[in-house]
Structures are given as C-alpha cells and as structure tokens.
Amino acid sequence: MYLKNKKYLWGLFPIFLVGIVIAYFLFFQRKVIISTSSDSQFFFQFNLPNSLYAGSKLSIKLPQHTPNCQLLLNSSWGTWWLDLSKNEFYIPDSVMMQSGLLDISLFYNKNIIAEAQIFIKPLQAFEPLETFLGSKSIIADGGEHWSMITAIPTDKFINPVYENTPVHFSFKRPNGNSEAYDIPTKHLVSFKKIYSQQKVGKTIISMKAANAAGKEKELLEIPGYPRPFNIENDELYLYADARQYFKLKTGIIKDKFENVVSNGTLVSINIKDTDGSYRQLTSYTIGGIARLMIQNPNIAGTMQISANIYGDVESNQLNIQFQETIKDFKISYNKQTEVLKIGPLIGAMSQYIADGAEVEVVLNPRQENLKALVIEGYAKFNLKQEQHPNGEMTIRFAGIEKRINIQLEVKDKNKNDKRP
Amino acid sequence: MIKDRKFFKVIFFLGIILLLAVVTGGVGKVLVFLSKGGNRADLLNIPPELPSEYTPKVIWLNDDTDTGRPMESFNRNIIAKDYVRALYQRNLSLLTAKPDGIKEYFTLDARPKIFAQINLVSSSETIIERAEINHNLKLHFYSADGQLVSFTDRFVESRERVKNKEGRLLASKVEYADFNTLMQLDDGYWRIKHLVRMPPNTIPDTLIADSTNRKAFFLEKLKSIKGINYYPRDTPWKDFWITYNSVTTQKDFKLIKKLGFNTIRIFVNFEQFGKGNVVPEMIQRLENVLNTATANNLSVIVTLFDFNSNYSLLNFPASDRQLETLLTTFKNHPALLAWDLKNEADLDFFYQNREEVKEWLKFIIKKAKKYDSIHPITVGWAYPENADYLADEFDFVSFHYYKEATKLGEAIDSLRIKVINKPLVLSEFGLSSYRSKVFPYNQTETQQAEYFRDIQEVLKQKGNIPSIYWTLYDFTSVSSDIAGWRPWQRNNQKYFGIIGADGSLKKIGNFIIHPEQIIKKSFIESFPHYSFLYIIIFLLLVAAFIKRNFIFSLFNKILK
Numbered sequence: 001m002y003l004k005n006k007k008y009l010w011g012l013f014p015i016f017l018v019g020i021v022i023a024y025f026l027f028f029q030r031k032v033i034i035s036t037s038s039d040s041q042f043f044f045q046f047n048l049p050n051s052l053y054a055g056s057k058l059s060i061k062l063p064q065h066t067p068n069c070q071l072l073l074n075s076s077w078g079t080w081w082l083d084l085s086k087n088e089f090y091i092p093d094s095v096m097m098q099s100g101l102l103d104i105s106l107f108y109n110k111n112i113i114a115e116a117q118i119f120i121k122p123l124q125a126f127e128p129l130e131t132f133l134g135s136k137s138i139i140a141d142g143g144e145h146w147s148m149i150t151a152i153p154t155d156k157f158i159n160p161v162y163e164n165t166p167v168h169f170s171f172k173r174p175n176g177n178s179e180a181y182d183i184p185t186k187h188l189v190s191f192k193k194i195y196s197q198q199k200v201g202k203t204i205i206s207m208k209a210a211n212a213a214g215k216e217k218e219l220l221e222i223p224g225y226p227r228p229f230n231i232e233n234d235e236l237y238l239y240a241d242a243r244q245y246f247k248l249k250t251g252i253i254k255d256k257f258e259n260v261v262s263n264g265t266l267v268s269i270n271i272k273d274t275d276g277s278y279r280q281l282t283s284y285t286i287g288g289i290a291r292l293m294i295q296n297p298n299i300a301g302t303m304q305i306s307a308n309i310y311g312d313v314e315s316n317q318l319n320i321q322f323q324e325t326i327k328d329f330k331i332s333y334n335k336q337t338e339v340l341k342i343g344p345l346i347g348a349m350s351q352y353i354a355d356g357a358e359v360e361v362v363l364n365p366r367q368e369n370l371k372a373l374v375i376e377g378y379a380k381f382n383l384k385q386e387q388h389p390n391g392e393m394t395i396r397f398a399g400i401e402k403r404i405n406i407q408l409e410v411k412d413k414n415k416n417d418k419r420p
Numbered sequence: 421m422i423k424d425r426k427f428f429k430v431i432f433f434l435g436i437i438l439l440l441a442v443v444t445g446g447v448g449k450v451l452v453f454l455s456k457g458g459n460r461a462d463l464l465n466i467p468p469e470l471p472s473e474y475t476p477k478v479i480w481l482n483d484d485t486d487t488g489r490p491m492e493s494f495n496r497n498i499i500a501k502d503y504v505r506a507l508y509q510r511n512l513s514l515l516t517a518k519p520d521g522i523k524e525y526f527t528l529d530a531r532p533k534i535f536a537q538i539n540l541v542s543s544s545e546t547i548i549e550r551a552e553i554n555h556n557l558k559l560h561f562y563s564a565d566g567q568l569v570s571f572t573d574r575f576v577e578s579r580e581r582v583k584n585k586e587g588r589l590l591a592s593k594v595e596y597a598d599f600n601t602l603m604q605l606d607d608g609y610w611r612i613k614h615l616v617r618m619p620p621n622t623i624p625d626t627l628i629a630d631s632t633n634r635k636a637f638f639l640e641k642l643k644s645i646k647g648i649n650y651y652p653r654d655t656p657w658k659d660f661w662i663t664y665n666s667v668t669t670q671k672d673f674k675l676i677k678k679l680g681f682n683t684i685r686i687f688v689n690f691e692q693f694g695k696g697n698v699v700p701e702m703i704q705r706l707e708n709v710l711n712t713a714t715a716n717n718l719s720v721i722v723t724l725f726d727f728n729s730n731y732s733l734l735n736f737p738a739s740d741r742q743l744e745t746l747l748t749t750f751k752n753h754p755a756l757l758a759w760d761l762k763n764e765a766d767l768d769f770f771y772q773n774r775e776e777v778k779e780w781l782k783f784i785i786k787k788a789k790k791y792d793s794i795h796p797i798t799v800g801w802a803y804p805e806n807a808d809y810l811a812d813e814f815d816f817v818s819f820h821y822y823k824e825a826t827k828l829g830e831a832i833d834s835l836r837i838k839v840i841n842k843p844l845v846l847s848e849f850g851l852s853s854y855r856s857k858v859f860p861y862n863q864t865e866t867q868q869a870e871y872f873r874d875i876q877e878v879l880k881q882k883g884n885i886p887s888i889y890w891t892l893y894d895f896t897s898v899s900s901d902i903a904g905w906r907p908w909q910r911n912n913q914k915y916f917g918i919i920g921a922d923g924s925l926k927k928i929g930n931f932i933i934h935p936e937q938i939i940k941k942s943f944i945e946s947f948p949h950y951s952f953l954y955i956i957i958f959l960l961l962v963a964a965f966i967k968r969n970f971i972f973s974l975f976n977k978i979l980k
Contacts, residue, residue: 076616078514079548101619189561
C-alpha cells in the first residue's frame with residue numbers, strides 16, 4: 001500500500017546522499033601523472049637581414065602549407081605575440097620604429113623552431129636636438145666652478161642615435177671668445193663641462209647634431225666674492241643740526257677678478273653715533289656702488305662709520321667730527337600767559353635753527369619730560385596746559401643744558417580762572 | 421481569520437527583525453567607512469610602492485671612470501628603485517593591456533612607445549606575462565645638476581609567458597639582453613626616457629662554485645639517515661614560525677635524539693619568511709633550529725617554499741631572493757644536510773598550471789645550485805610515480821609514500837627503472853592511528869606500528885633506502901586550510917605521531933625504541949570505534965519500530 005504512493009520513495013533520497021558521500025571518500029583518490037609531450041617538429045629558417053634602419057618594413061614569409069605557427073617579438077620596449085594566420089606577415093610599424101635588438105622567435109606547438117635577431121639601427125639625428133644645461137649660473141672664478149651641457153640626440157622616431165654621433169657644441173664666452181667642440185655621443189648622451197672664466201656675463205651655447213639644431217642656451221657667469229672696499233662721505237655740513245643730510249658712498253665693489261659685484265649686493269653700514277649709541281643701516285649696490293643718505297646728529301661729537309658685506313668683507317672706517325650748531329640761548333617766561341619761551345635759537349651761521357628741532361624741558365620735581373618743536377627760531381611751552389608746574393626746570397637743546405626756577409603765585413582754588 | 425492574523429503577526433515580527441538587522445548592518449558599514457581614514461598613498465598622491473613580492477636582484481657594477489659627476493649612494497638607491505618600479509609597471513601594463521600608471525614612470529617622449537606596445541598586446545587577444553629577474557647596472561653618466569643619468573643594465577634575465585584569454589599557456593621564453601637606459605629626474609621622480617635593447621654581455625658570476633668534494637660527503641651521510649619530519653605538537657604548519665618557541669624546540673630535539681633519530685626535516689613557510697625580503701627574525705628562528713640541531717647532533721633537511729603556490733612570473737624574483745638569502749646564509753651551517761626545494765610539487769601539477777610549476781622548479785633548481793654548490797638538493801615528490809621528473813637535476817631523488825606497505829616495493833622497483841644512478845630517499849611516510857567515532861576510519865596504533873615495521877622491512881630489502889617518518893607528535897589541532905574542511909580528513913592528520921598529544925609514547929614509539937619486541941594487538945582494538953555508534957542507532961531504530969504505535973499517538977497528542 002505504501003509503495004504504491006511514489007512520494008514515499010523520496011525517503012530514500014537521504015540514504016542516497018549518504019551513499020555518495022561514503023563512496024566519495026572511499027574511492028576517490030587524486031592521482032597525478034606527468035605526461036611527456038610528444039612534439040612533431042618541422043624545420044624552418046629565417047632568412048632575414050642582420051640589421052635594418054628604424055622605420056623600415058619587414059615581412060616574414062613562411063613556406064606554403066605551413067602548419068599554424070606563432071611569432072614572439074622581443075623589442076626594446078616590450079614583448080608581443082602573434083598568431084600567424086597568413087604565410088606572409090609584416091612586423092608592425094611601432095615595433096620596427098624602436099631601435100635596438102629585435103628578437104623574433106617562431107613557435108610551433110609551444111616550441112621555438114626558428115629564431116632570428118635583427119639590430120634595428122637608429123636614423124640620423126632629427127630636430128629638435130634636446131639639450132639640458134645645469135647649473136644655469138656659475139661664478140666667474142677662473143675655472144673653479146663649472147657647469148655641464150648635455151645633448152641627447154634622437155632620430156625622428158625618438159630613438160637615441162648611434163654611438164659616436166658627433167655633436168657640435170659652440171660657446172660664445174663673455175670675454176668675446178668663441179669656442180667650438182665636436183663631442184661624439186657615448187651611452188646615449190654627449191656632454192661638455194663648461195669651466196668658468198674670469199669675466200662676468202652670459203655664455204651663449206648652441207648645439208647641432210647632424211642637421212638637427214637645438215634651442216639656444218644661456219649660461220650666466222656671475223661675479224664672485226667681493227674684495228675689501230672703501231667708503232667716503234660727500235656733501236657734508238659739519239654742524240650737528242639734526243637737519244642736514246650727508247651722503248655716504250662706497251667705492252666700486254669688485255671681486256678678485258675685477259668684476260663688479262652683482263646689483264643688489266647687500267651692504268651693511270655700522271654707525272656709532274655722537275651720543276655713543278650704535279645703529280646698523282643697509283644699502284644695496286647698483287653698479288657696484290652702494291649709496292646712503294645719513295642725517296646729521298643733533299649732538300656735537302664724532303660719528304664713526306664702517307661698512308661690510310656678509311659680515312665678512314670690511315671697509316675702512318670713517319670718523320666725522322660734528323661741531324656745535326649753537327653756543328647759547330635765551331629763556332623768557334611770561335607770567336600772565338604762563339608761556340616759557342626759548343629763543344631766539346641762532347645757529348653757527350647766524351641763521352635760525354631749523355624748524356622742527358626738538359627742545360626738551362624736564363620738570364625736575366615731577367620728573368616729567370616736555371618736548372616742543374622749534375618754529376621760526378623759537379620753541380614755546382605753554383605751562384598752563386602742563387598743569388602749572390612749579391619749581392626748578394632743566395632745558396636741553398643741542399647738548400646745552402640750562403636750569404631755571406619758576407615760582408608761580410599760590411592761588412585761591414575757588415577763583416580758579418581769575419588769576420592776576 | 422484568527423489563523424490569518426497570527427500568521428501576519430509572525431511575518432510582521434520577522435520582517436521587523438530583518439529590517440533592523442539590515443539597517444544596523446548598513447549604518448555600521450557606513451560608520452566603519454567614515455572612521456577608516458584615507459590611504460596615505462591616495463591622499464598624498466604617491467605612486468604605489470614596489471610590492472614585497474617583486475624583488476629582482478639589483479647589483480651596481482663598477483662605475484665608468486668619468487661619469488660627469490660622482491654618484492651619491494643615496495641617489496643611487498633611489499634611481500635603482502625607480503628603474504625597477506618603472507619596468508614592473510611596464511610589465512603590469514603589458515599583463516593587463518591597460519596604460520594606467522605608465523605616466524608615473526616614463527617621460528613624455530617614452531610613453532608613446534609603451535602605449536604602442538600595450539595596444540599591440542590588447543589587439544592580439546593574449547596575455548603577456550613578463551618579469552626581469554636581475555639587474556646589473558653600470559653607471560656611465562650622471563649630469564652635474566643631478567637630473568639625467570645614463571647606465572647600462574647588463575645581462576638582464578627576462579622571462580616571458582604568453583597565455584590566451586582563458587589562461588592557457590601558449591609559449592614561454594627566457595631571454596638575456598643588455599639595456600642602454602637613460603633616466604630623467606622629472607617632477608621629483610626618476611622616469612625612463614630611453615631604453616635600447618642590446619646584445620647581452622655576460623658578466624662573471626660573483627658566487628664561485630665550491631671545488632672541494634663536500635657534496636660527496638653529504639651524500640654519503642644521507643645514506644645512513646634515520647629521519648623524522650618535525651613540527652611542534654601545539655603549533656604545527658602555519659603556527660610553527662609565527663609562534664616559534666626555542667624551549668619547545670630544545671625539548672623536542674632531545675626527545676628525537678632519545679628516540680634514536682639522527683635527522684629532521686623541517687619546512688620553511690615562503691610567505692611567513694617575508695617572500696623576497698626575508699624577515700631577519702625568521703632567519704634568527706631558523707638559525708636557532710639549526711643550532712639546536714647541532715647541539716643535539718642532528719642533521720637537518722630544510723624544505724623551502726612551503727605553502728607557496730604562486731607560480732606566476734611576477735613571483736619568480738621573490739622566490740629567487742628568498743632562495744638566495746637562505747642558501748647563502750646557511751650553506752656553511754654544520755647542521756645542514758640537504759635542501760628540499762619544494763614539498764610535494766607534483767600536487768601543484770594538479771591544482772595549478774602544470775607547465776608553470778615545471779618552469780618554476782627548473783628556475784629554482786638552477787638558482788639553488790648557483791647559491792649553494794655544497795649541499796645536495798632535491799624535491800620531495802608526493803608520489804613515487806612522479807619522482808623521476810627532473811631526476812637528472814637532483815643530487816638524490818626523494819618521494820613520499822602513504823599507501824599500503826606491501827605495494828611500496830613495486831613502486832620503488834618501477835622508479836628504479838627510470839632513475840638509475842641517483843640515491844633514493846623516502847622523505848615522508850606514515851600511517852594515522854585515527855579511530856573515528858562517526859566515520860568509517862579505524863586505524864589502530866598497532867596497525868601504525870606494523871606499518872612502520874613493514875615499510876622499514878621493504879626499504880631494507882630494496883637496498884637500505886633511508887627514510888624520514890611523518891611525524892613526531894600527534895597534533896592537538898590542525899587548521900582546515902592544511903587538510904581541507906572534511907572532518908575525517910582533518911582529524912586523520914592529527915594522529916600520525918610517534919608520541920600522543922598527551923605526551924605518552926604510542927606503540928610505534930615502543931617499536932622504534934625496542935625493534936626486537938613483537939607488536940601485540942589488543943582484543944578491543946579489533947572493534948572499530950564507529951561501529952558502536954551505528955549499533956546504538958540500529959538498536960534505537962529497532963526500538964522505535966516496535967513501539968511505533970505509541971510514538972504515533974504521542975505525535976497526535978502534541979499536534980492537537
């Protein structure tokens with residue numbers, strides 16, 4: 001009864017599966033046997049030239065009724081494989097354009113049956129000639145420094161040309177001389193060292209390989225380390241008036257081969273002032289000369305000036321004596337307006353002291369400094385504005401010191417604004 | 421209706437759970453992505469470094485007398501690295517027939533030539549595999565501003581394989597050539613500007629062949645070996661070198677000596693040893709093994725390239741580097757007896773492309789002879805049927821045998837016909853004493869000991885063929901990537917040892933120490949373990965059949 005219903009046969013399915021699994025690991029064994037391949041061969045020999053020029057056509061002809069063969073090409077830049085379906089076949093142009101040794105192997109049934117090597121020769125140098133200059137600038141120090149010019153001549157397929165292809169180098173040196181060299185390429189390049197000479201300027205370089213010219217190159221020969229130099233002053237007004245300027249000027253600064261240093265060489269100028277303080281000023285050379293305008297001091301005395309470049313190359317030292325511009329001055333005080341008036345301030349040549357000169361008043365009890373500028377020979381202090389100072393004051397101008405004592409009347413504070 | 425509602429409730433709950441799972445998983449993935457950060461190379465736009473497996477040998481020959489400017493060793497290394505990397509990129513592009521990455525390594529005027537080459541490959545519907553094995557660089561010119569360099573790469577060994585799109589090998593070729601090379605510093609990278617292939621100029625080998633007759637001494641020593649394949653009990657195969665423990669090695673080697681063995685065979689994991697750039701720590705560990713062996717008066721057969729199944733050409737340079745490093749480092753070690761270059765290479769004939777494996781083997785053999793001309797070399801074949809392959813290249817022929825002991829004699833005889841004048845070594849044999857409780861596997865310790873005895877008997881008859889037993893210990897664990905996922909195979913691998921996982925000597929161990937004693941078979945052993953399980957199942961089925969009415973009524977009750 002049960003067997004009539006075929007659904008119950010599915011019950012056998014797991015048993016079937018278990019059976020397969022058991023059979024699998026009982027009987028299934030992996031065996032490896034190395035088979036030796038039997039290869040039927042046929043003989044063929046390439047009949048190809050030993051060398052060809054790049055870009056030429058090369059065809060490979062196989063005899064009629066040749067079985068299906070393949071070709072393996074090893075060229076300078078890679079490997080290529082081709083199934084030969086025809087009896088005559090042209091090697092692709094892109095392969096024939098690469099100079100160097102080309103290996104051609106003919107395969108049949110995984111075996112090499114014929115081999116050939118063709119050297120693909122580069123063509124003549126083709127423009128533009130590629131050139132490299134480094135360094136771009138060197139010091140004209142008579143041959144200590146050098147630069148290098150390199151040419152990499154290539155043919156029209158950008159293959160490096162043959163070894164020993166001459167490259168013509170010509171140089172126009174700064175001293176007007178011309179030089180020319182023929183240097184053969186070696187290991188793909190042709191190069192020439194350019195040694196510096198003694199004159200500053202541009203070396204113009206041109207190169208030519210066969211008929212291919214290259215770009216013009218410029219080598220800059222620059223001046224070397226400066227030598228010690230002189231400084232001098234000019235347009236000097238010898239009074240410490242703090243108004244006039246005098247000109248400081250270096251001599252033409254040169255290197256050891258008498259080349260003027262490059263424009264923009266930094267010159268540091270060290271000054272010891274008449275009041276004993278130090279300062280450093282800078283200037284740049286133009287045409288080898290650095291110039292600087294320096295203001296006269298306000299105190300009489302000696303100003304010491306020296307210059308250097310790179311803190312190393314020193315100049316001479318200048319000592320400039322500045323005289324007093326004023327010997328004495330008057331002081332007046334107006335009690336009504338409470339104005340302290342200093343002047344007239346008369347200079348060495350009976351002229352007013354320049355407007356803008358500074359007069360200093362120290363209010364001694366308060367230890368307070370007041371400053372006023374000279375206008376048309378006088379300097380005025382409005383003491384009312386300065387909170388009615390009382391007592392001793394020191395007045396300083398151009399290194400002269402004077403003391404006065406001003407006693408203001410004691411006022412009633414209630415009558416603040418109504419003083420006599 | 422009620423049934424429907426219940427049904428929908430269940431579906432609804434399941435749906436919600438599924439939705440939550442998907443949403444949580446998705447959000448997690450997004451969070452992981454966001455917190456991962458960028459790849460340094462991507463962020464800084466650095467061209468990828470040379471992969472660890474591509475390590476061709478680079479030698480700088482003596483420079484020319486006038487190179488324009490002397491080369492600094494710092495730049496020398498950078499130039500060599502960039503040159504190797506550029507050629508590697510060219511090879512990768514030929515392989516994939518895609519121009520990606522070329523512009524990083526070739527100057528503007530060189531690129532069209534490479535692109536043309538790539539176009540040719542892509543039009544020919546083939547795959548070109550190509551690798552350079554060595555570079556001997558001779559510097560000719562280095563420009564004053566350090567922007568141009570010209571050198572010749574002499575006697576480059578290039579290997580090529582042509583495959584069709586299905587991966588079937590069509591041809592392979594080895595070629596030697598010189599390359600006149602010009603490189604330019606461009607954008608901070610050295611790029612190839614010109615490459616001209618020239619006829620090869622051979623260079624004298626730096627490694628000089630050993631003229632003394634030390635190999636004969638080792639071959640003589642090989643005749644008297646009594647060996648054992650070694651892995652520690654708890655860390656076999658891939659765990660051995662990673663978790664290497666010198667104390668365990670010392671203890672085990674003393675034990676091996678006590679058991680009367682004089683030789684061990686160990687395995688060097690290709691990947692764990694760092695492929696081409698061999699990890700110094702691993703060299704130290706291997707040295708420790710060899711030193712311990714010396715201390716215990718044991719000889720060592722070192723098996724190389726274990727678990728390496730990458731036979732592509734791009735792996736050749738790395739194989740070469742590792743071989744060179746290990747062979748030149750240890751060729752004067754007193755414990756070393758022989759090199760086994762690859763374990764069971766014939767198994768890979770089945771899983772990999774057979775011709776590629778063969779090419780790799782030939783390559784490795786040639787290089788091994790160059791690096792160590794003193795020690796005998798071999799390959800341990802998995803089956804004696806295959807052991808005649810490349811026999812002329814080896815100093816002795818080594819094979820493994822795990823089938824019935826009675827058929828070993830036949831196998832040796834048929835091998836002897838093919839291999840006439842080379843010594844034979846049985847470098848692996850053994851029987852597992854695995855008694856499964858479920859699967860029909862029942863090999864007793866007695867059978868194992870008998871197997872050992874029988875094999876030794878056959879080997880003695882066939883002219884005292886030396887042998888190496890697999891293995892010292894029953895292993896506590898065997899990972900599934902060694903023996904496959906099937907439990908009966910995996911567990912089978914655990915019980916080949918002479919000493920049990922608990923440290924007790926098994927019957928085979930007793931036999932090895934006292935070969936004069938007769939192996940006794942116990943009565944219980946004759947019942948396989950798994951039979952008990954099936955008897956119980958059978959009894960349960962019978963009981964169920966008898967009480968079937970009761971079981972049916974029980975089901976009815978539950979369903980109601």
